[in-house]
Amino acid sequence: MAALLGLFKGLCAVNNVLLLIGRHVAWVALATMTVIILYQIIMRYVFDLAPNWSEEAARFLMLWMTGLIAPSAYRWGGFVAIDTVVRLLPRALAAILALILLVLALTVLVVGLRISFAEVTGFSGSFATAALWVPLDLVGGESFRVPRSWMMASMLVGIVLLILVNVEHILRTVVQLIDPEAPLPVDKHLMAAGAE
């Protein structure tokens, strides 16, 4: 039990750091998306010069925003579910059902990990984006178009983080099943960001 609790606390600590970084990158991505779309409107109407990269850049950021912050929502119970049955069951049965559901969710995520890794490193990811460039010419290098794999990696990273959170949920359920009184770590940021 002590080893299990230690493993759980260790994973919680790792997730605390990773998800905190994810949330901060995600909010900056959302703010940047807003600025890019406003820039697009101003350029089109004021200067009659619509940029060709803005929509794709904003989509790029939206995908990364989702991949990086959705695991926090999952950790804080933000994923929509009907939990009436689980709440009606006795504690032990509810925990066993919750474990089965978590294992099912983990299966979905592991299959997703395998597929998204193949997509990022395979044929689909070998193409370049339509209008996004890395302007290395500004620093004396050679510019190149952003590979699609950089965009698709948002799903891969998102799934990896979701798997970490899912394993944390599994460990929490197992610990509570064995010892309902076991002291469990609390995510202090829950209240600050409010994922209710």
Place this chain on the structure above:
Amino acid sequence: MLVWFLPLFLLFLMIGLPVFFGLLAAPGLLIWWEAISNGNDRYMRDITLLYRNLYNGMDSFPLMAIPFFMLAGEMMNRGGITMRLVEFSQAMIGHLKGGLAQVNIFSSMLFAGLSGSAVADTSALGSMLIPAMEKQGYTRKFAAAITAASSVIGPIIPPSGIMIIYAYVMGESVAALFLAGIVPGILVGVGLMMMVSYQARVQDFPPATKRATWAESGQASLKAFFPLMTPVIILGGILGGVMTPTEASAVAAAYALVVSLVILKSMQIKDLPNVFIRSALAASVVLLLVGAAMSFKTVVSLSRAPETLAVFILGLSDDPLMLLFLINLLLFVVGMFLDAGPAIIILGPILGPIFLDLGVHPVHFAIIMSVNLTVGLATPPMGLVLFVASSVSGERVETIARAILPFLAVEVLVIFLITYVPAISMTVPRLLGFVQ
């Protein structure tokens, strides 16, 4: 075999699997099982398609309106703008029978033009109006019930998150849906006001405040001017062809930022990261759901489930009016257990094609679904806004659920009016040329 994905999905849902995982697990498991049964080892190709559609479903410019509208709503909510809307409503209609209850409903109608979220409405208006109503002599359960009931106007009057989702999943015009939601939203508000007025006559409601003077009304209007301009900017931009809905949503977010930060000074720069994080959190869940819905939609069409369901539904009756009645019942029951967004994502691709074949206009059907499922947010046992109203007021959910019944009756009546009088939703988009 694949036709079983729907019952399997419902089973997963009922036992508590999050909708996002259920949308992928049910078809994925059946694809795998069918392949194994037939000795076909190429099932990974189909499952890869499922995940590819999840990614492609999220990689969408129109869908970007969702995080932007959520951001605008969050800023309006945080920026003390709610108080200005309530003061404006108080000055306009505070003297009517049922004073503060009427103000509550009217504020929800105004708030709907800013946020499009029933939860944000209940939380923002409830925390301000429920204590004020109690102080004036209303019971707490009544105050919480009218707050929850009126908050469902939020996603009906544009801008509306669920209408953006419906438009994207079903390939409809966002502008047409926004326009079609205006009159039904006002109708729900007016219906609730009439019910409050009736209750004020037959029950012993606290007296209304005296009518505001012209000077007081003018001052309240001036203070609410900037927030009230938000829907004008959004709808004006979209309908005038100046901006796409996504661009309009980004402008709304920037406008809300300027109003809260610079003009009203009701928010500080240090509040911004939290506001952005909350918006991104909520948006990410919706975006994942929409992505999964696009995978689900592919399987829905491959499985021929709509055709099977259509045969069943058409077997019940060949009268479209009766079928619409039955479908409203179904949607109402679904709305009791599931939030409006996920319900639209799941049921839209299944029910939409059946009713289009029966001659129901797609925009009309979208409004029937949206309004019905939105009202479901305030119905027990799983109505989300009931829980929010309970947490804001401190009143028990069961007590609020009983007190809300007269208002739900009004909303059900409005649902049937919208269903059987298509002109209620179709006239405005038709007049403005957004619907043929």
